[in-house]
Amino acid sequence: MRTFVGSGLGRIVVINLQRGEKVLESVRTQLQELGIKNAVILSAIGSLQKAVFHRVTGMDVSPVDEFVTLEQPMELASIQGVVVDGEPHFHMVVSDLEKTYTGHLEEGTTVVYLCEISLAEITDFDVTRVKDQNNIAVLQKI
Numbered sequence: 001m002r003t004f005v006g007s008g009l010g011r012i013v014v015i016n017l018q019r020g021e022k023v024l025e026s027v028r029t030q031l032q033e034l035g036i037k038n039a040v041i042l043s044a045i046g047s048l049q050k051a052v053f054h055r056v057t058g059m060d061v062s063p064v065d066e067f068v069t070l071e072q073p074m075e076l077a078s079i080q081g082v083v084v085d086g087e088p089h090f091h092m093v094v095s096d097l098e099k100t101y102t103g104h105l106e107e108g109t110t111v112v113y114l115c116e117i118s119l120a121e122i123t124d125f126d127v128t129r130v131k132d133q134n135n136i137a138v139l140q141k142i
């Protein structure tokens with residue numbers, strides 16, 4: 001187990017996305033424009049026309065991922081995760097009229113009506129993400 005401690009929270013950012021805007025790409029743009037390197041998601045809700053994510057398919061030492069793209073009206077129930085060293089690592093929960101899906105948020109996920117994402121900046125947090133020998137991205141002190 002590894003634990004990393006920041007000194008506290010900095011700015012609170014609320015991002016309001018509209019029809020046709022891309023979720024992950026928009027968050028990345030806002031983080032860059034604001035100069036935020038580390039953050040935690042407080043809340044993320046909305047509706048999607050396209051969900052792109054990957055999910056694990058087994059339990060071997062190195063993960064084998066399945067990539068999924070759904071194009072249909074969906075509720076975005078939640079995104080959880082952290083931004084470390086400028087890179088978001090987010091998982092989302094979405095549902096259509098019959099099923100619920102979860103997975104690692106990928107580029108291309110697109111809003112149908114709106115999406116509201118709130119982030120809290122973590123201050124004094126010198127951590128990055130590096131791939132280990134099994135191709136798993138682990139956190140490491142800078």
Ligand SMILES: [Zn+2]
Pocket residue numbers: 089090091104
């Ligand atoms: Zn992930």
